[in-house]
Amino acid sequence: MTRDPSSPDPRGVAVVDTSSSSIATIIPPYDVDDAILSTRHFRYTYFFFVYDSASDIFHVVHNVPSCDYGCARVHRLAHSLSYALRVNFPKRILRTPDGSNDLVFMIGCGDAPRVYARCLGSTDPCDSSAMPPVLQFGSIFRDHFRNMIAMPLPVRPHMPCLDEWQENRQTGGAICSDLLPLVVGQHPRPTALTTGPRGGLPFGEELGIIPSYGDDLYWDALMPQIIWRGTDFQYLHTMYPNMRPPTYRLDIEPREAELGGGGFANEYERRRWAIQKLWEMGDDLLLPRWRGVLLTSEAELEAAAAMEMQRDGNGGGNDVLLPWVNIKFANVNVGGVKTPADQNEEYLTLQGLGIAAIGEYVSMAEQAKFKYHIDLGGGGGTTWTGTIEKLAMPGLLFHHVTPTKDWFHDLLVPWEHYVPVAADLSDLRRKYEWAESHPVEARQIAENGTRFARWMGSLEGLSRLYEEFMVTPLRNVILAYRPMPPKDRQGLARVGKSVLDVILESGNGSFKVVSRCTGQKGIHCKPELG
Numbered sequence: 001m002t003r004d005p006s007s008p009d010p011r012g013v014a015v016v017d018t019s020s021s022s023i024a025t026i027i028p029p030y031d032v033d034d035a036i037l038s039t040r041h042f043r044y045t046y047f048f049f050v051y052d053s054a055s056d057i058f059h060v061v062h063n064v065p066s067c068d069y070g071c072a073r074v075h076r077l078a079h080s081l082s083y084a085l086r087v088n089f090p091k092r093i094l095r096t097p098d099g100s101n102d103l104v105f106m107i108g109c110g111d112a113p114r115v116y117a118r119c120l121g122s123t124d125p126c127d128s129s130a131m132p133p134v135l136q137f138g139s140i141f142r143d144h145f146r147n148m149i150a151m152p153l154p155v156r157p158h159m160p161c162l163d164e165w166q167e168n169r170q171t172g173g174a175i176c177s178d179l180l181p182l183v184v185g186q187h188p189r190p191t192a193l194t195t196g197p198r199g200g201l202p203f204g205e206e207l208g209i210i211p212s213y214g215d216d217l218y219w220d221a222l223m224p225q226i227i228w229r230g231t232d233f234q235y236l237h238t239m240y241p242n243m244r245p246p247t248y249r250l251d252i253e254p255r256e257a258e259l260g261g262g263g264f265a266n267e268y269e270r271r272r273w274a275i276q277k278l279w280e281m282g283d284d285l286l287l288p289r290w291r292g293v294l295l296t297s298e299a300e301l302e303a304a305a306a307m308e309m310q311r312d313g314n315g316g317g318n319d320v321l322l323p324w325v326n327i328k329f330a331n332v333n334v335g336g337v338k339t340p341a342d343q344n345e346e347y348l349t350l351q352g353l354g355i356a357a358i359g360e361y362v363s364m365a366e367q368a369k370f371k372y373h374i375d376l377g378g379g380g381g382t383t384w385t386g387t388i389e390k391l392a393m394p395g396l397l398f399h400h401v402t403p404t405k406d407w408f409h410d411l412l413v414p415w416e417h418y419v420p421v422a423a424d425l426s427d428l429r430r431k432y433e434w435a436e437s438h439p440v441e442a443r444q445i446a447e448n449g450t451r452f453a454r455w456m457g458s459l460e461g462l463s464r465l466y467e468e469f470m471v472t473p474l475r476n477v478i479l480a481y482r483p484m485p486p487k488d489r490q491g492l493a494r495v496g497k498s499v500l501d502v503i504l505e506s507g508n509g510s511f512k513v514v515s516r517c518t519g520q521k522g523i524h525c526k527p528e529l530g
Helices: 032-041 071-088 159-167 248-259 267-279 288-313 345-352 386-392 428-437 439-456 459-480 499-506
Strands: 046-052 057-062 103-108 134-136 148-150 223-232 325-334 337-340 370-374 396-400 419-421 512-517 525-527
Touching (some): 032 046, 032 103, 032 499, 046 499, 057 499, 071 103, 071 459, 071 525, 134 459, 148 459, 223 288, 248 345, 267 288, 288 325, 288 428, 325 428, 370 428, 386 396, 396 428
Parallel strands (some): 223 325, 223 370, 370 396, 396 419
Antiparallel strands (some): 046 103, 057 512, 325 337
């Protein structure tokens, strides 16, 4: 007899379906009590995803009574998950009056998992191996909480694009506009209020940077500089709570007393001094993106000094020497509001001291004209969308390898699709110099990355991504789930109680239903809070 693949394994051990996945995830058996116990390690944006088979309704339950964080995201995800479960597992997601088909698994949707800092020790102090699986729709830790499964991110072009594929699968699937080639002029310049599609991926051929007839000379025409524009944002705050942007009051002004009233011999020395004072903030304080700013500040000084020497040596030549790196902020996040960096007094003050923090806006189409790119991690330690965009560009991606990763990162191979760079950027210049001295190898890596980005936006790619990163993880948690024990772990009977009842009672008022869904096609979820 053939066993239903979404039914529990009769041997009572973990079952993992890897038939369609190149990335195996071992999931031990778990039940509702394991799910409840796991909530003590998470601050917020941690949810029970419950199928109540008696009512045939999906419920999302937050681990805290309020819904200030993550509930807009989880409401959108609830639509995707409930529909995927109903469509792909009709024998498991089936109304049963006695509740015997109840199911629960845990999901998260923070930029990174919102765990307590005490759980991030090197010895796994919270024993994540004993926790149930967590489908994390955000970045996951590389070396902590191995029970977490990286899922598509809740923003375009990730989960929403798989959603479009899912809902149009019977007619051959659909490719969302965000994964198609960027059309210049199709979308306006983004602002602090812009949401939704970004207009597609910046492939060189469609932008006219790489000729359609395959001219290999395009590589030499790209600007040989590392370009990055983005927003100043916190970085993995749970892991690095002391990291912060530099300020004049804390990091420059107190050191000015060391000068003893003396000045600087020239502008170069003054700027060099200010840059050094910020480097002295050290590893505990200095954010990676600000490290990039300081590298840029130094590179601009070096280029200016070299141009001065060039002019002195050849009778006033005016050749422009390009700094090797150009990492600057176009925007600043202040209290959750994105504002232009050139309107921020603190950044203007630092800029006046020679800290090249403020950069003009550079569109994706313009960035595609550069030979080198970097995807500097933000709040969750990664860039979510930036990695795909920069893989698509003709240039080479220096991938910022941090303590976290995203759902598709394990499909990428270092030195095949990108050049890895340390979290503190300590090897960035060395990697840049390698690329400059190995143009054939660098171009090959860049072209491999572009092919990967095109594959993600193909019918073949979306079909595999949907199966591997939606269907397979859901199948695996279904296979690992065990029916609710008739008694709780204190020996009290659970007569007539559903899984949802037990979860809500265990929270003593602190667990709240935030969304209910039918799992049908179309708009079928109802938010309960927020």
